[in-house]
Amino acid sequence: AQSVSQHNHHVILSEAASLELGCNYSYGGTVNLFWYVQYPGQHLQLLLKYFSGDPLVKGIKGFEAEFIKSKFSFNLRKPSVQWSDTAEYFCAVGGATNKLIFGTGTLLAVQP
């Protein structure tokens, strides 16, 4: 069965600190991988996605993620976070049907 694990449920960082949020998935087939972000009071929006090609994916707002097939991982990174990055981050995996399976989410709080 498809599943997604996000290891960090709650992360607190100071501004300018580096961020890495873990995501591991279980899926028997070609995967599409996504990170979505939900800012307070707003809708889920796409941060970045991987379908094929370069395993290092650049997204909006300076975020990037690396697909490591051997580790079934798709960790999200940002070298220097800002207060405005405070949000909940969701990793998701999808297959050919585009049905998305989500992780539990990681709540990031950035302190000014």
Place this chain on the structure above:
Amino acid sequence: ETGVTQTPRHLVMGMTNKKSLKCEQHLGHNAMYWYKQSAKKPLELMFVYSLEERVENNSVPSRFSPECPNSSHLFLHLHTLQPEDSALYLCASSQDGQENTEAFFGQGTRLTVV
């Protein structure tokens, strides 16, 4: 604005009430989804409609009844809900059958069952 609009934004209902959640997408997509977002749980996929046919129902209780009258509209009819059904209900749409597509989400309906 994502092109996916959900109404109402907030809903409080008693356990004996009947209400409906509405979702409308303006993206020309052919697949629509209902997700349930509860605290400290993964987003749960409830229903999938592709080309207006229900293609997935993930063991959702019958007190939740979806309806997809056309490719732009999706409803979730609610009746005799339980307090544990209180959650954020999210609608999403995508273009099924097309590679490299993504899902677009509405802002959700915050449901409280009292």
